[in-house]
Amino acid sequence: MKNVVSSWIDRNLANRDIFLIEDGEQYSYFEAIDSIRKFAGLLSSRGIQPEDRVILLLRNSISFVYCYLGAIYSGATVVPLSIQSDPDKVNQVIRETSARLLIVEDRLLDNFDFDKKRTLGLSDIQSALSSQKPLDTPSVPRNGCASIMFTSGSTGQAKGVLVSHTNILTNTEDIVKTLKISNKDRAHLVLPLSYCFGASVLHSIFSVGASIVIDNRFMFPQKTLKLMVQHDSTIFAGVPSHYLSILNNTSAAEMTFPKLRLLQQAGGPLSPDKIEDLKRIFSNSAFAVMYGQTEATARITILPPDMLKDKIGSVGKALDSVEIFAIDEEGNPLGPDSVGEICAKGQSICDHYLINGKIEERESSYLKTGDLGHIDKDGFLFITGRKSQFIKLAGVRTSLFDLETLYQGFDQADGYYLEIIPDQLKGEAIKLYLLSNKDASCNETLAKDAWEYYQRNLKIDQRPKTIEVINKKPLNDRGKVDFKLLKKSG
Numbered sequence: 001m002k003n004v005v006s007s008w009i010d011r012n013l014a015n016r017d018i019f020l021i022e023d024g025e026q027y028s029y030f031e032a033i034d035s036i037r038k039f040a041g042l043l044s045s046r047g048i049q050p051e052d053r054v055i056l057l058l059r060n061s062i063s064f065v066y067c068y069l070g071a072i073y074s075g076a077t078v079v080p081l082s083i084q085s086d087p088d089k090v091n092q093v094i095r096e097t098s099a100r101l102l103i104v105e106d107r108l109l110d111n112f113d114f115d116k117k118r119t120l121g122l123s124d125i126q127s128a129l130s131s132q133k134p135l136d137t138p139s140v141p142r143n144g145c146a147s148i149m150f151t152s153g154s155t156g157q158a159k160g161v162l163v164s165h166t167n168i169l170t171n172t173e174d175i176v177k178t179l180k181i182s183n184k185d186r187a188h189l190v191l192p193l194s195y196c197f198g199a200s201v202l203h204s205i206f207s208v209g210a211s212i213v214i215d216n217r218f219m220f221p222q223k224t225l226k227l228m229v230q231h232d233s234t235i236f237a238g239v240p241s242h243y244l245s246i247l248n249n250t251s252a253a254e255m256t257f258p259k260l261r262l263l264q265q266a267g268g269p270l271s272p273d274k275i276e277d278l279k280r281i282f283s284n285s286a287f288a289v290m291y292g293q294t295e296a297t298a299r300i301t302i303l304p305p306d307m308l309k310d311k312i313g314s315v316g317k318a319l320d321s322v323e324i325f326a327i328d329e330e331g332n333p334l335g336p337d338s339v340g341e342i343c344a345k346g347q348s349i350c351d352h353y354l355i356n357g358k359i360e361e362r363e364s365s366y367l368k369t370g371d372l373g374h375i376d377k378d379g380f381l382f383i384t385g386r387k388s389q390f391i392k393l394a395g396v397r398t399s400l401f402d403l404e405t406l407y408q409g410f411d412q413a414d415g416y417y418l419e420i421i422p423d424q425l426k427g428e429a430i431k432l433y434l435l436s437n438k439d440a441s442c443n444e445t446l447a448k449d450a451w452e453y454y455q456r457n458l459k460i461d462q463r464p465k466t467i468e469v470i471n472k473k474p475l476n477d478r479g480k481v482d483f484k485l486l487k488k489s490g
Contacts, residue, residue, distance in 0.1 A: 002165075003072070003073060003075065003138045003139075003165060004072065004146060004165040004166075004168045004169045004172075005036070005069050005070075005072045005073040005138075006073055006138050007169070008206050008207045009033050009036065009037075009073070011207070011208075011209065012029050012033065012206070012209045013033065015028075015029040015030070015183075015209045016028055016029065016030050017029060017183075017209065017211070018211045019031075019032045019206070019211055019212070020032060020062050020065060020211065020212050020213075020214065021211065021212070021213045021214070021231060022061060022062050022213075022214040025062075027062050029209065032062070032065065032066060034134065035062075035066035035070070035129060036066045036069045036070040036073055037070070037073065037134030037135050037136065038070075038129045038132040038133070038134045038135075039066050039067055039070030039071070039074075039125070039129065039132075040070045040071070040073045040074035040134070040135035040138060041132050041133050041134050041135040042070075042125065042128055042129065042132050043070070043071060043074045043076055043101070043135075044074060044135050045132070046101065047100075048074065048076050048100055048101060049075075049076075050074075050075035050076065050139055050144060051075065051076065051077050051144055051145050052076050052077065052100040052101075053076070053077050053078075053079050053097040053098060053099045053100060053101075053148065054071045054076045054077070054078050054079065054099065054100065054101045054102075054103065055079045055080075055081060055090075055093065055094065055097065055099045055101070055102045055103065056068060056071070056078060056079065056080045056081065056103050056194075057081050057083060057085065057090060057102070057103065057104040057105065057108060058083065058103065058104070058105060058122065059083045059105065059216060060189065060192060060193050060198075060214050060216055061214060062214070063122055063125070063126070064080075064193055065193070065202065067103055067125070068080060068193065068199075068202075069202075069206065072146045072147065072165075072168075073135070073138050074135060074138055075138050075139050075144065076100075077144075077145045077146065077147060077148060077162075078146070078147045078148075079093065079097055079099065079147065079148045079150075079160075080147065080149070080193060080194040080199070081093060081150070081194055082192055082194045082195075083105070083192075083194075087111045087112060089158075090111075090112055091112055091113050091114075093150070093160075094112065094113070094114050095357065096160065096354060096356065096357040097148060097160070097354065097357075098357070099114075099118075100118065101118050101119075101120065102114050102118060102119045102120070103119075103120050103121075103122070103125065104119065104120075104121060104122070105121070105122055106121040106122055106123050109121045143164050143165065143166050144164065144165060145162045145163065145164055146163055146164060146165045146167075146168055147163045147168075147199075148160040148161065148162055148163070148354055149161050149163055149194075149196050149199070149294050150294075151294045151295075159353045159354070159355055160353060160354030160355070161294045161295050161350050161352075161353060161354075162350055162351070162352040162353065162354060162359065163297055163350055164350070164351075166347055167297040167347065167348050167349070167350055168203060168297055170297075170321045170346070170347040170348040171200065171203075171296070171297035171298055171299060171319070171321075171348035172200070172203040172204055172207050173207075173321075174299070174319035174320050174321050174322070174348065175200060175203075175204050175298070175299055175302070175319070176204050176207060176208055177320065178302045178304070178319060178320075179204075179262060179264070179288060179302065181204050181205070181208055181210065181235070182208055182210065183208050183209040183210050184210070184234070185205070185208075185210040185211070185234045185235055185261075185262075186210065186211045186212065186213060186231065186232060186233050186234050186235065186259075187201050187204075187205050187210065187211075187212045187213070187233065187234070187235040187236075187237065188212075188213045188215060188224070188227070188228045188231070188233035188235065188236045188237075189201055189202070189212055189213060189214050189215060189237070190215050190216075190218040190224060190236075190237075190238060190242060191237055191238065191239070196292070196294045196297065196298045197237065197239070197266055197267060197292070197298060198237075199298065200297070200298030200299065201235075201237050201264075203298075213227065213228075213231045213233055215227055218242065218245075221242075221245045221246055221249050221250050222249070222250045222251065225246070225250055225252055225255060225257075228257060228260060229255070229256075229257060229258075229259075232259040233259065233260060234259050234260060234261045234262065235260075235261070235262045235263075235264065236260065236262075236263050236264070237263075237264040237265075237266075238263075238264070238265060238267075239265070239266065239267030239268060240265070240267065240268045240269065240270045240274075240415070241414060241415045241435070243263075243265060243270060243274065243278055244270075244274065244408075244413070244414050244415060245414050245437060246278075246281075247274065247277055247278065247281075247411065248411070248412065248413070248414055248437070249414070249437055252281045252282075253280075253281050257282060257284070257285065258284075260282065260284070260285045261284075261285055261286060262285060262286050262287075262288060262305070263278065263282060263285050263286070263287045263288065264288050264290060265287065265288070265289050265290065266289075266290040266291060266292055266299070269383070269401055269404055269405050270289075270405075270408070271405040271406070271408040271409065272312045272313055272405075273408065273409060274408055274411075275287060275289070275308070275312070277411075279308075286305030286306075287305055287308055288302055288303060288304070288305050288316075289302075289303040289308070289314070289315055289316060290302045290303070290315065290316060291315035291316065291381065291383065293367070293369055294350075295349060295350045295362075295367050295369075296322070296344060296348060296349055296350070296367065297348045297349075297350065298348075299319060300318065300319065300322055300324065300344050300369075301315050301316035301317055301318050301319065301322075301324065301381050302316045302317070302319065303315060303316030303317070303380070304316070304317075307380075311378075311380050313382060314376075314380040314381060314382050315381050315382070315383055316380065316381060317378075317379045317380055317381070318344070318346075318379065318381070319346075319348070321346045321347050321348055322344055322345070322346035322348060322349070323344065323345050323346055324342060324343065324344050324375060324381060325342075325343055325375070326338060326339070326340035326341065326342055326343070326373065326374060326375055327340050327341050327343055327368075328340050334374075336374075336375060336376055336377040337374050337375075337376055337377070338374055339372055339373065339374045339384055340372065340373075340374070341368055341369065341370070341371070341372060341387060342369045342371045342372070342373045342375075342381065342383070343366045343367060343368050343369065344366060344367045344369065345365065345366035345367065349366070349367050350362075350367075370386055370387050370388070371383050371385070371386055371387070372384050372385050372386065372387055372399070373385075383401065384399050384401060384402065385399030385400060385401035385402065386399075386400070386401065389401065389420075391420050391428050391430065393428075393461040393462065398462075400418045400420070400430075403418055403430065403462060404416050404417075404418055406458060406462060407432060407454070407464075409453070409457060410434075410449075410450050410453045410454065412446060412449060412450070413434040413435060413436060413446070413450070414435050414436055414437045415434070415435030416432065416433070416434060416435070417432075417433040417435070418430055418431070418432055418433075418464075419431045419432075419433065421465065421466075423465060429464075429465035430463075430464045430465055431464060431465060431466045431467075431468065432450075432464035432466070432467045432468070433467075433468050433469075433470050434446060434447065434450055434467060434468070434469045434470070435469075435470055435471075436469050436470070436471055437471075438471075439471075440471050443469035443471070444469075446469050447467045447468070447469050450467055451467055
């Protein structure tokens with residue numbers, strides 16, 4: 001198995017075009033590849049061997065990109081962590097991964113319990129690269145581990161997923177083919193590169209010699225839209241909270257996006273009504289709904305934009321290298337349209353976890369996603385919920401996933417999260433958290449408006465028992481709701 005980043009570099013060696021734009025600065029492929037190889041040389045000079053773990057704790061930047069790709073190119077295993085990570089979590093990851101090197105922003109140098117001789121600040125790296133010889137002959141064990149990507153752990157313990165070179169190469173090729181990504185594309189990146197969705201955007205762009213704009217200012221979504229137009233971005237990728245914020249907090253409906261050809265959405269459910277709203281605003285752009293998990297390297301299915309109308313509500317068909325199927329509680333495969341746990345297998349599906357410092361093989365020969373759904377006769381997947389997220393309403397077992405899409409009909413919130421709470425009469429009820437980017441002084445009015453909307457538009461058994469407005473706090477760096485943080489803020 002060839003080193004995945006080495007194979008991409010070989011394709012782009014003669015490419016002098018723009019690779020990355022950050023804060024108005026442009027970096028060519030020639031410059032980026034030089035930095036990737038020099039960083040790999042720096043790792044080698046410090047004794048980093050194939051599959052040694054290197055932790056990155058950097059914000060999205062050109063520096064993150066060359067450290068991330070350079071580590072993989074060198075044959076090391078890169079462990080990217082969110083810049084928002086709690087120091088205790090980082091210290092735990094350091095221990096569990098037996099990391100050989102920690103690379104951090106300079107301002108974070110003294111935050112962690114790690115050997116200072118094996119900790120490098122970004123300024124140290126930038127200084128060292130100026131005289132560093134590039135690594136020209138990377139080595140990697142057959143199907144070696146390229147990265148360890150940690151699951152979000154928002155409702156439980158985060159697990160490290162061991163992602164191989166084969167996993168990345170296979171998934172990237174599938175995504176590029178299905179979404180028709182070419183060297184003429186320019187992706188606008190607001191997703192963290194420590195998140196598998198964000199990393200997959202980088203992989204697809206670098207693999208074909210396209211370009212990418214790094215934008216760390218999505219807390220001001222109107223500025224992001226203006227930058228997309230300014231930089232002629234052709235691709236935007238986001239999770240539901242990004243798209244809800246665009247709908248609620250920007251003048252997107254009054255703007256035009258002449259170059260934007262593709263919107264990608266994953267990371268949770270977005271109601272069909274919201275997708276229709278986005279399609280009206282971005283009328284010249286295709287909209288691709290996707291489904292994936294960290295264990296799948298990024299994506300499992302993609303709904304081709306030309307099938308959006310016919311298969312609205314679906315998350316698409318399996319990628320070329322992936323097989324999906326549903327099983328019942330005994331593990332028996334189910335036929336079309338029968339609801340069961342969704343499973344996946346293929347060369348992009350990871351086989352091993354890092355749990356409590358030990359590598360553990362997946363229990364079965366295929367990935368059990370923990371999501372419930374059905375696959376229609378045409379092979380399109382419809383997710384109906386998580387195995388652990390069901391509630392009995394009026395005696396009917398109901399998915400929180402389905403309820404959340406119903407609640408999105410109230411269009412003044414920037415995010416929605418449902419919690420099952422005890423109820424003396426019914427046994428169980430729903431507490432609804434509305435996420436808002438607005439000032440906290442608007443919370444009472446927002447909650448009142450939401451209550452009135454749900455009274456008018458939902459059946460009595462579907463309505464929330466209580467509503468609480470939260471101002472942005474419970475979103476993690478991936479734009480998803482962090483349940484543990486939500487409980488603290490509530």
